[in-house]
Amino acid sequence: MLMVAHTGNSTMTTTTSTTLPTNNYLSSTVKMNLPQNLLHPIDFWSKHDVQKWIEYCIDEYSLGDVNLSDFEMNGKALLLLNEDNFKQRSPRSGDILHKALQQHKAMLKSWQCQAFPYQLWNSFGFPPSPSTARRYNIPPPPHPSLSISSFHPTAAGVLPHSAAAAAAAACMHPAFNYIFSRPETIPKSPLMNHQTNYFHLNQQQQQQQQQQSTRNREISASSSSSTSSYCPDVTSAKISHKLHEKSDAIHPVNESMGIKREALSPSIQQSNRQPTPNSSPRTTRIISPSIKQENIDDEDVDIEQHETVPTPPITSSSPSSSSPQSSSGLSKLNILNNQTIPFKIRSQLSTRMKHQPNDVTNTGENNHDLDGNSLANDNTRQIRYFHDRIDFRGDILMKPPAAKNCRILWEFLYILLEDSHYESIIHWENREKMIFRIIQADKLAALWGLQKNRLSMTYEKLSRGMRYYYSNNIISKEQSKRLLYRFMRSPDEIRKSMKRTGSTTNMVYSNLNKKSYQPTTSPDAQETNLKYNPNNDDNSSSSTHFTNQSSTPIHHQLLQLFSIYSPSTTSMVPNLNPNTALLYSPRNVNNNSISSSSSNIPSFDTKSLPLLTTISKSDRSNSSSPDSFDSGRDRTSDSEKQHCSPSQSLSSSTSTSSYSTSTKRKQAVPLSLTARLSHQHHHLDQPLNLAANKDEHTIGDCKKQKVISPPSIA
DNA sequence: AACCCGGAAGCCTC
DNA sequence: TGAGGCTTCCGGGT
Numbered sequence: 191m192l193m194v195a196h197t198g199n200s201t202m203t204t205t206t207s208t209t210l211p212t213n214n215y216l217s218s219t220v221k222m223n224l225p226q227n228l229l230h231p232i233d234f235w236s237k238h239d240v241q242k243w244i245e246y247c248i249d250e251y252s253l254g255d256v257n258l259s260d261f262e263m264n265g266k267a268l269l270l271l272n273e274d275n276f277k278q279r280s281p282r283s284g285d286i287l288h289k290a291l292q293q294h295k296a297m298l299k300s301w302q303c304q305a306f307p308y309q310l311w312n313s314f315g316f317p318p319s320p321s322t323a324r325r326y327n328i329p330p331p332p333h334p335s336l337s338i339s340s341f342h343p344t345a346a347g348v349l350p351h352s353a354a355a356a357a358a359a360a361c362m363h364p365a366f367n368y369i370f371s372r373p374e375t376i377p378k379s380p381l382m383n384h385q386t387n388y389f390h391l392n393q394q395q396q397q398q399q400q401q402q403s404t405r406n407r408e409i410s411a412s413s414s415s416s417t418s419s420y421c422p423d424v425t426s427a428k429i430s431h432k433l434h435e436k437s438d439a440i441h442p443v444n445e446s447m448g449i450k451r452e453a454l455s456p457s458i459q460q461s462n463r464q465p466t467p468n469s470s471p472r473t474t475r476i477i478s479p480s481i482k483q484e485n486i487d488d489e490d491v492d493i494e495q496h497e498t499v500p501t502p503p504i505t506s507s508s509p510s511s512s513s514p515q516s517s518s519g520l521s522k523l524n525i526l527n528n529q530t531i532p533f534k535i536r537s538q539l540s541t542r543m544k545h546q547p548n549d550v551t552n553t554g555e556n557n558h559d560l561d562g563n564s565l566a567n568d569n570t571r572q573i574r575y576f577h578d579r580i581d582f583r584g585d586i587l588m589k590p591p592a593a594k595n596c597r598i599l600w601e602f603l604y605i606l607l608e609d610s611h612y613e614s615i616i617h618w619e620n621r622e623k624m625i626f627r628i629i630q631a632d633k634l635a636a637l638w639g640l641q642k643n644r645l646s647m648t649y650e651k652l653s654r655g656m657r658y659y660y661s662n663n664i665i666s667k668e669q670s671k672r673l674l675y676r677f678m679r680s681p682d683e684i685r686k687s688m689k690r691t692g693s694t695t696n697m698v699y700s701n702l703n704k705k706s707y708q709p710t711t712s713p714d715a716q717e718t719n720l721k722y723n724p725n726n727d728d729n730s731s732s733s734t735h736f737t738n739q740s741s742t743p744i745h746h747q748l749l750q751l752f753s754i755y756s757p758s759t760t761s762m763v764p765n766l767n768p769n770t771a772l773l774y775s776p777r778n779v780n781n782n783s784i785s786s787s788s789s790n791i792p793s794f795d796t797k798s799l800p801l802l803t804t805i806s807k808s809d810r811s812n813s814s815s816p817d818s819f820d821s822g823r824d825r826t827s828d829s830e831k832q833h834c835s836p837s838q839s840l841s842s843s844t845s846t847s848s849y850s851t852s853t854k855r856k857q858a859v860p861l862s863l864t865a866r867l868s869h870q871h872h873h874l875d876q877p878l879n880l881a882a883n884k885d886e887h888t889i890g891d892c893k894k895q896k897v898i899s900p901p902s903i904a
Numbered sequence: 905a906a907c908c909c910g911g912a913a914g915c916c917t918c
Numbered sequence: 919t920g921a922g923g924c925t926t927c928c929g930g931g932t
Contacts, residue, residue, distance in 0.1 A: 597917085599924075631907085644925065649907085651925055657909065658924075670932090672907055 232295055235265025243268075247290050253283035269295070573636050575645050582636050587615075589640055599655045600664050602641055604681055606634070624677040625668060662687075 228235070228243050235243070244261045247253060260279035261268065268291065276291075277284030574581040578589040590612065593605045606612040607626050615634050619627040628634055631649035639647025656675065659665035664684050668674035679687070 597923080642924080647925080651927090653908070654910085654926080655924055660910095667908080 228294075229298060231298060232265040232269055232291070235268065237262060237264050240265055240268050243291075243294070244287070247287055251283070251286050251290065253280065253286060255282040256280045256287065573639075573645075575640055578640075580636050580640050582633055585633070587633065587637055587640075589637070593641055596641065599638065599652070600659055600677070600684065601681070602638060603656075603665075604677070606637070612637075619674060624680075626675055626677070628673040628675070631673060 228239060228246070230239070240261055240263055241258055244256060244258055248256050248258075257280070271279075271288070271291075273285055273288040275284075276288040280287060573583065580587045588611075590605050590609050592609065593602050596602045596605060603616065603626070606616050607618055613629075615630045615637070616626060616628050619625045628649075631653075635647045635649040635652045638652050639645050644651075656665055657667075660667065663678045666676050666678050668676055
């Protein structure tokens with residue numbers, strides 16, 4: 191698609207260069223609308239221009255920690271700044287600024303051949319917020335109802351400052367694809383309209399909108415080949431618009447990560463796209479624009495882009511709905527409504543979050559809508575990781591600032607539970623009894639994966655970790671209630687017991703794993719296993735004490751426990767501007783907190799943060815390739831070194847001979863072996879170097895081997 | 905299908 | 919180097 195866009199652009203450039211002003215920068219009409227001369231080549235920007243641009247970015251991307259004085263330089267100097275330089279000046283927003291600059295640069299380049307009056311679409315291809323538009327006197331976006339003649343490129347050259355001219359020029363811009371192929375995204379005055387409507391959806395409406403958005407996708411996909419060019423089929427767009435307008439009122443687009451990509455300047459897209467084994471030529475997509483293909487491939491592109499393309503504006507996730515049914519759709523809304531969001535990004539969120547191809551409203555299901563054969567791994571692929579945030583299929587989630595240093599699962603869960611931003615992901619079902627519910631397991635897993643740098647984290651794995659807590663009475667499962675768990679003790683109790691039990695007792699998971707382990711063999715273990723029963727008044731542990739506290743002291747206690755107090759504020763982390771939070775040294779935080787309780791929390795070190803561009807193997811999963819999202823473990827070496835030893839093989843053959851009569855696993859098969867064999871099977875999409883195996887089993891063979899007795903061994 | 909369970913073994917960090 | 923704390927995978931159950 192990107193290739194197409196690029197091609198389209200070139201084509202259009204050729205077409206229009208003769209009809210549009212050839213001096214090629216923008217018409218005076220256009221310039222009038224510019225904040226200073228930001229459409230001039232950046233090299234020519236004055237110091238003042240740079241300041242204006244920074245201001246614009248601050249405003250447009252809600253960048254909290256950008257100090258104008260840090261950018262007192264002219265355009266040339268600005269261009270010399272690399273991402274790190276930006277980050278030095280603005281730790282939190284540097285990457286965004288850098289990205290914005292690159293985008294701006296690329297856009298200017300592409301605009302040189304196209305009179306494009308609708309300047310200052312933000313660098314990600316989205317229209318500016320109304321306030322920004324007003325402030326910078328940016329013309330409104332074109333409306334698709336304009337007649338097709340209005341869009342003719344020549345119109346741009348002759349029409350004055352009019353909507354038609356704007357539309358004509360805009361149709362040459364990548365953002366046009368977004369606008370006209372997704373007419374429902376046309377800003378209807380305040381961008382926040384969406385959210386209001388969305389928020390008040392009743393269930394029926396939600397169903398309707400889901401159906402509608404499914405249709406939308408089909409329609410959009412069916413016209414994708416035309417909308418991929420810079421000269422979109424307006425007619426189809428209009429038709430599409432009509433088809434959508436009913437649902438538009440309540441549910442703005444459930445579409446397309448492609449928006450962002452399409453909106454990217456082609457040059458950027460092009461330059462950032464690196465060939466991967468999985469990326470097929472874009473041109474093929476046009477020929478066969480199946481929804482499935484497009485979707486998956488686009489996701490691949492996105493993943494690739496993470497490596498090189500600056501991140502989109504940061505958003506903070508934070509749903510506040512506590513309804514178990516609150517889907518991400520609502521959660522997104524809650525994000526938007528949440529006044530505690532540190533970044534003033536809601537207005538953009540309101541638009542952007544609803545444009546993702548895999549709107550979390552459909553978390554998981556969406557893939558199936560689009561792709562009946564969707565692989566489980568596709569889910570992983572659609573989760574894109576940044577250094578401290580995730581684009582979880584369109585829902586941008588931030589690592590909880592409070593959990594920056596947290597590497598312990600139960601602590602992490604606790605932090606999320608205490609953070610209202612994550613209410614739609616995990617929340618207290620019963621605060622007093624410390625019963626909590628996981629609402630969106632996959633999101634929770636993604637967050638945990640981000641936290642631990644295990645980008646292939648799944649709820650399956652996360653829950654395994656939680657199950658280990660059963661044994662030492664940190665967490666228990668609420669019987670027969672899905673996704674409902676309970677903290678058995680307060681954080682300090684857990685810590686206390688962990689401290690006391692030391693390395694020889696119940697925190698040794700290897701011991702816990704042994705059946706011979708008896709939790710009551712030591713006083714510590716007894717204490718550890720003192721089950722907190724919130725209904726039992728006899729509970730004298732501090733759990734009771736803890737849970738009887740009002741929520742505010744609890745928050746404070748937790749904040750202290752987790753060292754998440756800002757030295758300068760007593761507000762809860764959700765209310766803490768992450769920008770601010772990142773500005774002080776967490777070491778200071780530790781100094782301000784109970785050091786004993788944070789012993790497990792390593793001090794903050796920004797170097798330890800996995801940067802988007804430098805995800806190493808130690809990050810467990812290198813996002814440079816979708817495949818690597820599966821795991822950072824070296825499967826090849828695993829399979830090599832673990833490949834059936836003779837004894838194992840014998841066991842295998844012995845046991846597998848009885849396998850044919852039963853689909854159930856035979857315990858006679860050494861688990862390690864079956865695990866390893868299946869292990870390989872589980873990474874079908876990985877470029878395993880199976881040839882390195884002497885036996886040269888294919889992955890499928892390995893699986894087969896487990897079921898069918900290998901003749902060679904027999 | 906999604907969730908749940910616990911064994912087994914490996915990985916990573918400290 | 920060993921311990922802690924998972925992570926990954928599994929077969930099986932609900």
